Amino acid sequence: MSQSYFPPRVTSPIKELVNFSSMAGERQMKAEDVQEAYVEQKDRLVNALDNTKSILNDIRKFNKDEWVVRYPQLKECASVPAEEVPRRRSMRRSMSFADDPATETEVVVKQGMTRSVTLSSIPDSKEEEVESELEQQGDIQDDNSLLPSSDFHVLRLDLKLGANSSSTAASLVSQLEKASIANLLDDRIESSVNHVDKLRLRVEDTSSKVLVTGDLNAGKSTFVNALLRREVMPVDQQPCTTAFCEVHDAAENQGKEEVHIINEGATYNINDETTFTRASLADLEDIVGDNEDSERMLKLYLADTRAPSESLLNNGVVDISLIDAPGLNRDSLKTTALFARQEEIDVVVFVVSAENHFTLSAREFLVNASKEKAYLFIVVNKYDQIRNKDKCRRLVLEQIKELSPRTYEDAEDLVHFVDSAAALQPFTANPSFDDLESSLRSFVLVKRSKSKLQPVTTYLSNLLCDIDLLAGANAIVANSELEQANAELAQVKPVLEKMKESREILEESLDTAEEEGTSKAGVRTKSVLNFALERVGQGKLGVDAPLVPMPSYPGILGVWNYARDVKRALLASLDAAVKLAEDEARLITSDGVERIRLLGDEHLPEGVEKNKRVFVPEAMFSAVRRGKGAMKSRRSSSYGSNAVVAGGTLSLGIGLAQRPELLETTFLDLFDAHHHFSMYLGDSHKGEKDEETPATALGLVSVGVGALTMVGGQAVGVKGVIEGLIRVTDLFGNETVRKWAAPVVGAFTIGVTAYLVLELPNSIPKTIGRRVKAAVLQDGEEASFIDSHSERISRETRKVLRLASWDLKGRFNGAMEERGQQVKLKETMAKTASAAKAYFNEVVKKTEEVRVNALLNEVA
């Protein structure tokens, strides 16, 4: 006798159930063992379900709070053509993710003893190691059913992805964000958790339901009565059963024998009186008769006084309930078929009359039911009525072979030819019915394990396999993100450290550059202006290449204009000297800016944008030419907004040659009495060339001219001089004066003439130069010409250098902040990825533990 309700090569306790069922004669004795094995495996599965649920809930939480769980997709490696590679190569898979189908990573799917799948990225697993490992598993791979699945079973998302997916579908999916897919996955996991809850309830449910159905009048009620050894169900030659009568042990109803008529639309609850109406067993026939057309559900509680080893209901092992269903007439076929498909129906017992064999409706029912349950228990009733029993047996079995092949294979256990009516006769031996009863008991018990535990086992195996795939793939992603973050950290962190270290040095260097540039510009300005002023003081042009040349002496008649032109030329040369100083400052500033640029090159990390600002030396000191036109031209300047434009302030000197008060020419410009007196009295300044000039008559002339200026005031022209002379001659009216005046006038005349002829061309520039020098050095309340220019130019230089230095500092600080943020980001990324990697590896470990503890490895 072979019994194969389970696949071959099974070593679990369930296998013992099978063995039990195949050992005729020992069935009753082993009933307790069966139950024990069942309970053990049930407990293991309940435990596994609880642990799996906790893993799933944990993944959901992790997905929500810590890590967006990626949904992997495995397919055959496109790079390895199937016909060219050894079989073991099929373990290589190409992994992509639903949110990024274009990026594929080759992975190795390590096949365990079961459907468990361990993923590892190619670099993680040494090629040879993998190959040899796979070779060792050769025998397992020969079994196609054990080949690793390249996709999810339970947690599959309907994303229309995969090896055969069209590019359109793939591109559509690629638009899905990681987070949306993680949400879809979360929903899927949630429904899986709910299913786990349902499975747990089902596994914990100790009852087992046996549905008895068959053709009209086939003897179903008689058969149920025979099993109960009591005439409980109404038996009639007329078709009578229209209700579903579910028979339970009275122990479930506090030992009370009773009928509960379930109220229409109510969900039966034995503890809720509103869901049913109580009735006496004696009224059952009437109740069934009254409800002929309503297909009511009745609950019958019966006390079976027989020993547990004999009784089906009171078997001491499981709570079995028998359901006497209406015959398969046209109206109830559908209802019964539907009923048979319900999950809680563990066993379908089909009663067929030996006289009629299988009717059309019976065939239809059997074909459908065998799809659902595979094994059916068939009772060929009224066998006593058959004369040619062998022929009947042969014909019935042939039909069963056709209708339910699996049942036919185990016909010895599952197909019974009996006389149910005779079984009800007291004290009459009925071995065939006893055999049927015994087989049915075993079948119910074994089927119970099968029907209740197998779906859980299969579901759990698939689910754990999916969790493995999910966790393995995410561990790979986490690992690659960790590596990437660490690699990026290795690049960015030293840069940041270096920047931190060099920040102070850079700031100091920039301050130095600014200070040095500024002071150099100031010093140079002073030196240039000093030199120029010195020369001007000597009556020479302040610069070698003057804008206005020194005029040539035009003769005595043009002396006035000559003095004015000399003054203008000298003043213009001072202006040119200022310009020269500015030009030098420009060069110094350029050097400073370049120095700052080099500091930037030295201290700024790679990839930082170069200074967009352009230093335009010409734009320096441009604001001094203020006025509407100047401002306008600056605004419309071609230097653009990024040009370093630093304007100086209008101070002394710029445009000296344009300042009317300085240009004003007086006699003092021609004859500097004070100077000549000083010279004459030997109070000249040290170092002045005039010091060497001998005190001649010219000195006296100067005195005269000085007097003249006293008379004529400051602003006299040639006309003024003549008028002065006339006024002097008036003095000659006086007698005393007339006496000594003659020689004086004579000397004066000679002196003036000599002076005019000989000295004026040389003395005018010197005099004017001296006066100009004195004027620009003591210009009102303002600082001296040299100091104010030096201050202005150095301020301007500082402004430009500071701007360049601030710009560099800004970019340096910006770059440092950016690097700091990058480091922070990468550190967080590395931390998250590292935690995720550890977490998913732990999940893989946990699922393996669950699998091992639930003995799933042995029954898969």
Ligand SMILES: Nc1nc2c(ncn2[C@@H]2O[C@H](COP(=O)(O)OP(=O)(O)OP(=O)(O)O)[C@@H](O)[C@H]2O)c(=O)[nH]1
């Ligand atoms: N000789 C003989 N008669 C039987 C046997 N089983 C049932 N009967 C008779 O067949 C008739 C119908 O039996 P039921 O048990 O009412 O049949 P059923 O299938 O429950 O009928 P419905 O529920 O109305 O479809 C009754 O008269 C029984 O006495 C049997 O094994 N041998």
